[in-house]
Amino acid sequence: MATESHKARTGAECVIEGIERAGVKTVFGLPGGAVLDIFARLYHAPFEFILSRHEQGATHMADGYARATGKVGCCIVTSGPGATNTVTGLATANMDGIPLVCITGQVPLNMIGNDAFQEADTVGITRAVTKHNFLVRNVDDLPRIMAEAFHIASTGKPGPVVIDVPKDIQRASTKVPPPKAVCLRGYKPVLDGHPKQIARLAEAINRSQRPIFYVGGGVIAGDASAELTALARKAMIPVTTTLMGLGAFPETDPLSLRMLGMHGSVAANMAVSHCDLLVSIGARFDDRVTGKISEFAPRAIKAHIDIDPSAIDKSVQTDIPVVGHVKRVLRCLLEMVEPRQRTEWLDQVSKWRDKHPFTYNRKTSDMLPQYVIEQVYEISGGNAIIVTDVGQHQMWAAHFYKYTKPRTFLSSGGLGTMGFGLPAAIGAQAARRDALVVVLAGDGSIQMNFQEMVVAVEHRLPVKVVILNNGYLGMVRQWQEMFYKREYSMSRLGLTHRTPVEHISPPPGHTYLPDFVKLAEAHGALGLRVTEKKDAPKTLRKALETDGPVVVDCVVKSDENVYPMVPPGASLMEMVQSMA
Amino acid sequence: MMKHVITAIVENQPGVLARIVGLISGRGFNIETLNVAPTQDPTISRLTIKVPGDDRVLEQVTKQLNKLVDVIKVSDLTQKNYLNRELILVEVAAPSSKRSEIIELANLFDAKVVSVQRNSLTIQMVGEQENIDDFLALLKPFQILDVSRSGVIAVARGEQAGGRS
Ligand SMILES: Cc1ncc(C[n+]2csc(CCOP(=O)(O)OP(=O)(O)O)c2C)c(N)n1
Numbered sequence: 001m002a003t004e005s006h007k008a009r010t011g012a013e014c015v016i017e018g019i020e021r022a023g024v025k026t027v028f029g030l031p032g033g034a035v036l037d038i039f040a041r042l043y044h045a046p047f048e049f050i051l052s053r054h055e056q057g058a059t060h061m062a063d064g065y066a067r068a069t070g071k072v073g074c075c076i077v078t079s080g081p082g083a084t085n086t087v088t089g090l091a092t093a094n095m096d097g098i099p100l101v102c103i104t105g106q107v108p109l110n111m112i113g114n115d116a117f118q119e120a121d122t123v124g125i126t127r128a129v130t131k132h133n134f135l136v137r138n139v140d141d142l143p144r145i146m147a148e149a150f151h152i153a154s155t156g157k158p159g160p161v162v163i164d165v166p167k168d169i170q171r172a173s174t175k176v177p178p179p180k181a182v183c184l185r186g187y188k189p190v191l192d193g194h195p196k197q198i199a200r201l202a203e204a205i206n207r208s209q210r211p212i213f214y215v216g217g218g219v220i221a222g223d224a225s226a227e228l229t230a231l232a233r234k235a236m237i238p239v240t241t242t243l244m245g246l247g248a249f250p251e252t253d254p255l256s257l258r259m260l261g262m263h264g265s266v267a268a269n270m271a272v273s274h275c276d277l278l279v280s281i282g283a284r285f286d287d288r289v290t291g292k293i294s295e296f297a298p299r300a301i302k303a304h305i306d307i308d309p310s311a312i313d314k315s316v317q318t319d320i321p322v323v324g325h326v327k328r329v330l331r332c333l334l335e336m337v338e339p340r341q342r343t344e345w346l347d348q349v350s351k352w353r354d355k356h357p358f359t360y361n362r363k364t365s366d367m368l369p370q371y372v373i374e375q376v377y378e379i380s381g382g383n384a385i386i387v388t389d390v391g392q393h394q395m396w397a398a399h400f401y402k403y404t405k406p407r408t409f410l411s412s413g414g415l416g417t418m419g420f421g422l423p424a425a426i427g428a429q430a431a432r433r434d435a436l437v438v439v440l441a442g443d444g445s446i447q448m449n450f451q452e453m454v455v456a457v458e459h460r461l462p463v464k465v466v467i468l469n470n471g472y473l474g475m476v477r478q479w480q481e482m483f484y485k486r487e488y489s490m491s492r493l494g495l496t497h498r499t500p501v502e503h504i505s506p507p508p509g510h511t512y513l514p515d516f517v518k519l520a521e522a523h524g525a526l527g528l529r530v531t532e533k534k535d536a537p538k539t540l541r542k543a544l545e546t547d548g549p550v551v552v553d554c555v556v557k558s559d560e561n562v563y564p565m566v567p568p569g570a571s572l573m574e575m576v577q578s579m580a
Numbered sequence: 581m582m583k584h585v586i587t588a589i590v591e592n593q594p595g596v597l598a599r600i601v602g603l604i605s606g607r608g609f610n611i612e613t614l615n616v617a618p619t620q621d622p623t624i625s626r627l628t629i630k631v632p633g634d635d636r637v638l639e640q641v642t643k644q645l646n647k648l649v650d651v652i653k654v655s656d657l658t659q660k661n662y663l664n665r666e667l668i669l670v671e672v673a674a675p676s677s678k679r680s681e682i683i684e685l686a687n688l689f690d691a692k693v694v695s696v697q698r699n700s701l702t703i704q705m706v707g708e709q710e711n712i713d714d715f716l717a718l719l720k721p722f723q724i725l726d727v728s729r730s731g732v733i734a735v736a737r738g739e740q741a742g743g744r745s
Contacts, residue, residue: 123595127602132649135595152649186591186652310643313636 006177011139011170012037014178015076015103015163018146020046021178022101024074026065026430028058032078034105034118037170042076050430050459053451055082057423059089060449063098064427067410068385068435070223072099072153073427079105080118083164084125088417090160091129095414096244097221099158101149108168109137122164131159139172144179151182156189157308158221189307193324193332201279201303201320202336208277208301210345211237214260214289217244217413218282218306218326220406225249227330228281235337238349240268242283243394244413247403252382255346257353261289262566263395266356269564269572271349272297280304282326285316286414295571305329358399360560367533369393369468369556373400375540376438376466384436384544385410385428389421389445391475393468395562397440419448422465426452429461436464436544443469443493443516450519456549457524464543465551467516470558478561482576494558520551529553581632583612585657585664585734586642591650592618592625600627600651603644609633613666613731624652628733661737667706667730669694670716673723674701682722689715700725 009017015038019027026048031039042049052058055077062073073093077086083104093100107116123135132152134145142165149161205211219228225248232239232255239249240257251258260268272278278300283289285304290296293315303320304312312321322329360370373396376384386401388394388411403409410428412420421439429437439446446467456463471494480488492498495506495513507513520527526546530539536554543550564575590596597616604611613630631638638656645654657664674682682701686693691705705715709732716727 124598127599128606137594184649187649308647310640310647312643314640 006175008173008175010037010041010173011136011142011165012041014139014142014146014174015165015170016041016045017178018143018150019074019101021147022072022074022150024072026050027074027076028052028061028065028427029076030055030058030078030082032082032105032118034079034107034167035076035082035103035165035170037167038076038103038105038165048430050426050455052423052455054449055085056089056419057449057452057455059086059100059102060092060420060423061427061430061452061455062100062102063089063093063420064387064410064424065431066093066098066100066427067424068407068428069431070221070407071431072101072150074101074103076103077105078118079107079122080120083120083122087125087129090126090162092412092415092417092420093160094129094131096217096412097157097159099153100160101153102160102162104162104164105170106135106164106166109166110168112166122162126162129160130162133162133164135164136166136169139169139174140176142169142174143176147179147182148184152184152187156187157218157311190309190323191325191328193305193322193329197320197322198329198332199336201305201322202333204277204301204303204320205235205237205279205333205337209342210275211235211277211279212257212271212275213237213239214272214278214280214283215239215241215245215248216281216283217242219245219248222282222307222326223406224282224327224330225406227327227334229253231330231334231337234334234339236340236342236346238271238346240264240271242286242289242413243398243411245283246398246409247406250404251402252404254350257349258358259398260572261286262291262568263398263562263564264566264572265353265358266564266575267349267353269566269575270352273571273573275300277301277303280306280318281330282306284311285314287315290316290572291566291574292569292571295573365533366557367531367536367554368560369470369554370396370400370560371533372466372468372536372540372554372556373397373440375537376440376544377401379537379541379544380436380438384408384438385432387411387421387425387428387437387439389439389441390416390418391442391445391473392470392478392560392562393440393442393474396468418442418445421445422463423449423452425463425465426456426461429456429463430459437462438544439463439465441465441467442474443467443471444473446516447514450523453520453523453525453549453551460548462546462548462550464549466540466543467551467553469512469516469553469555470560471512472558475562477559481561482565482567516551516553525549525551527551527553529555531555582635582638582658583630583632584638585662585732586629586631586638586645587655587657587734588627588629588645588651589619589653590625590627591652592623593650596625596650597627599648600629600645603648604629604631604641607641609641613729615731615733628731630732655736657734657736662734663737664708664732664734665706666709666712666732667704668712668716669702669704669728670719670724671700671702671726672719673699673725675699678722682719685715685718691715
């Protein structure tokens, strides 16, 4: 109940108080009728506000802010269409376990359910794409709900939380103070792993001849890279990561086997298929990782360390489950595992690695997308924060750039959201002003949220957008080439060779639209284009060294494929290296 | 397919039921019966859900339910020692020629006639689901006009000994 001594605030003020108390430095969003009371208070907010041009953009910005820092990202949008526009961003964050708090305006309580103007059942719509959501029915609950939302978003397996605040609640007044501590009787994440299971795992590691660590985004979320690296080096255990785990373990380390799975390295997939102990650390046995599940690590004892009890045994039965915070569990293991050499196993693994690195045709005079990414790696010295969109370029960004630190590879892994890259990069850059933030985008994906470029320009957020323009929805084209009789149905973006049913009549003088250089310029950014391989290093260097947002349209060879590839449903041993 | 009886102790708040039902039905399970009511603590409700499904999948559902912030505790009672009851109200056609036969049957099942109409009887029965099913099967030939079942409610036996505060 209200402590009389606490001063009265409106609901809108409680929202701002809650955000401030959570330590958020930058909030993203876009106003509308049902949140005007909150925006009225934001006029004097104690934190920075970045106005996106689309609410999906705002959610991805908050997401990028969270991925780059580990802190909770926050966005504020209006009811109805504002709220529905956040759904993709929330689902993206939910799949990857990214902490967000999204505040949505709502029509006044007494109008809910009446199909009022700009009413949407936001808690109903977002239920399946959030970790939790709230509809505030009483302003006295709001200080508590604000605190709970940030707590839920950032603890356990992190995730997005929506707070739907009706307009009359924003205007109502309360004297209830923010709670000193959050106490939720239905929500108590387990932090310490069960000592008996940890002991079993340590013993399994000590006994194992051919162990492997299979590492996911949980190690990054749990801030456990240092512990993982120390453990792997002490016990000499090779490490492979998922897409979400890139950066959790230095890929320049001799123990790194790089990424596994559908587009994983030969070494990683071979090692998983031959290991006698597979320790999954903060990873969830996603189908893009395991391939045919019955043949995934078939001879191995399987152990699984995860903070989320429901991740255990979800798709793969584990022999040694450890529910707990990765950092704590790895610390315990570090004390219990014995130093080892494992010469034989490591020799075998290095043979695979040295014989089958990620590769492409380096001799050709064609400008290949892989080459462009390798140039970005060289020029940035491997020190950039790379943000990707979704498609072939995303996989090449995993192959041809080596990640050595957590939070330097930001990508929509679980949902695979095209259009994630640019807004997420803006959010990351807002949080890490001094970092070199580079978006590796496809020409399809970048068109999905290009409107946010003005945000980068007006806030002087110097993100570099490198478009790998192959004139196709490339990943779709690759699947059609490999599995759909080379019928490129609706995957062509260039104005020639389109599908007959599209009835395209290309405007004279154009072979591709939009003109990304002009588009960049129209948004106030520098636009560059490179079409020849020999010009790429110079243009990319110019782009990366320019002080401000830049878009580089790299017109690359159109029909490159991502290899190796494990066809969907096949086992990891059945990697395809090239088209026959 | 194995039928699972799951009970959940949850916050007594709007939206909680929708979340639980959404989680279960969103994974393609059909909720056979569902019962919810507040406990002796009015801020907490107890749910009893009966769902058919294989053990492994239901274990995953139980874990997912546990993950919900508003869910305080979940148990799958199927493997445990538990009590279950269901209440039904059934209206059965009862011309005077059949009436005593029906009443006799009801008595055998400890069921009670709660309303008498000119051509029908309304009977209340409380019991374990299997007995209820047996009773309804035996009533069937008399022509069941209407039936309303509460769905199963269940508690584990003696687990709370010592008592919740
Ligand atoms: C929002 C969304 N719509 C559709 C898809 C399906 N999809 C996956 S990859 C891809 C093609 C991406 O093309 P582009 O951005 O040009 O990248 P490329 O594969 O050519 O590198 C598509 C359409 C998706 N992942 N996200």
